[in-house]
């Protein structure tokens with residue numbers, strides 16, 4: 007195969023080369039327990055990272071993982087990157103070998119990635135105990151591998167594994183590894199906190215000291231074992247590094263890596279550094295969530311900047327100040343990173359929370375202080391009984407509308423319902439529900455079967471009302487969650503049911519609470535169907 011570096015991508019970042027946003031989701035991120043990317047997944051991740059505007063995408067370790075070898079082959083043919091350059095990751099040659107003849111080094115060359123990132127040992131204890139070689143041979147492994155790849159026209163970065171631990175143990179040796187890499191032609195040498203045990207003060211001290219000694223371009227790579235990877239990475243930038251390695255959503259070995267979105271948020275939104283192309287910061291939330299989907303993980307709702315709860319306010323005092331000026335309780339405008347502010351109405355709500363939530367849901371409560379007061383009181387009383395409105399906006403909207411328009415006609419009036427569960431001799435379990443309601447001046451009775459009591463009730467209620475409300479035909483229950491409250495009561499406990507519903511265009515959630523799980527489900531079910539007719543979608 008040709009040794010030329012072509013792997014389907016550009017050579018210059020649109021932001022120039024003065025600062026590197028380097029993503030290692032496809033290599034270090036894939037080392038997280040529970041993540042297994044297919045080659046197609048990897049290509050999709052690379053496209054999204056490129057769309058965000060990162061400078062470098064480390065695609066994996068060709069030669070070590072067949073999937074990564076295939077990724078680089080397919081990337082050359084299929085990826086047309088706009089911002090990013092692809093990087094192939096691998097280690098320095100084996101002790102006692104020759105770089106040009108080492109099969110792992112050959113696989114890096116064959117990947118045709120224009121940039122190669124080599125992991126090198128920089129803690130003398132690892133050299134002697136893990137590599138089982140001498141200090142001198144390790145330096146020679148770095149020199150030989152870097153200079154060989156540079157001689158083939160590749161840009162070479164070197165990840166100095168365990169740099170900070172190695173520096174504490176034998177600073178001169180750790181720095182000697184770094185200097186050897188530069189002398190051999192490495193473009194960037196990256197100080198890695200591989201065991202993730204550092205805190206920001208230590209990072210600042212070591213990076214500053216190294217920067218004073220070594221003229222070359224330095225980078226940082228922080229694992230998150232102390233929960234400080236983001237802070238450590240930003241501190242390293244403050245101390246002078248111009249290359250930061252991170253992973254999307256902080257995925258990575260053990261506790262993970264520095265979260266790309268949090269580091270970029272810090273650098274771009276707080277330190278005003280142009281680390282992404284213009285306008286791309288606002289794509290962060292969308293891309294973070296899309297990358298979570300590809301990893302088959304739920305997005306972290308509490309993730310800084312991009313989490314769904316990152317700008318969600320529950321406390322009444324927050325809402326009262328936000329009503330005057332949102333910036334009083336937000337560290338930044340959420341729209342800058344593609345996120346939204348949300349007000350949560352719970353037992354902690356005050357009048358301002360209800361008024362702002364009303365506005366968010368399209369219910370204007372301004373000039374109606376009595377209704378607001380009644381809503382606050384109802385919410386507090388109900389939440390004390392186990393209701394929870396923060397995840398059930400649709401039930402909360404119906405509650406607000408009922409307070410504002412007490413004379414609004416009901417969708418139907420319940421006379422009674424009955425459900426039976428039959429365990430048949432052949433082992434089959436069938437539920438049957440009968441619903442008796444009044445629709446205006448008509449009495450309607452409907453019976454239906456279902457695979458469970460709630461399914462049977464849902465079917466019977468729909469059968470009863472569908473003639474009057476044909477629009478319910480497109481409404482479907484999409485989720486059903488039960489939570490037993492006050493666990494100490496066992497089967498006597500109060501039950502909270504949350505039902506998710508969709509009409510294909512919008513989703514909404516309703517809540518029901520009762521000591522009887524069927525009645526709790528009924529309440530949530532009725533809200534779900536009434537909301538379809540009388541709520542924002544109705």
Ligand SMILES: CC(=O)SCCNC(=O)CCNC(=O)[C@H](O)C(C)(C)COP(=O)(O)OP(=O)(O)OC[C@H]1O[C@@H](n2cnc3c(N)ncnc32)[C@H](O)[C@@H]1OP(=O)(O)O
Pocket residue numbers: 067069070071097098099100101125126127136137138147167200259
């Ligand atoms: C800090 C990091 O996370 S770096 C990224 C780590 N990622 C991975 O390990 C995932 C991919 N790894 C693999 O697929 C395999 O481990 C391989 C293909 C790289 C190596 O597999 P094997 O040849 O079976 O070796 P094994 O994994 O048991 O041990 C690693 C070998 O690499 C050597 N090694 C470790 N670091 C380096 C280095 N920087 N330079 C050269 N050799 C190294 C070890 O001394 C050991 O050599 P030995 O086999 O002669 O004892």
Ligand SMILES: CC(=O)C(=O)O
Pocket residue numbers: 034125165166167168198199200201227229
């Ligand atoms: C290179 C790397 O992943 C580390 O040192 O943690």
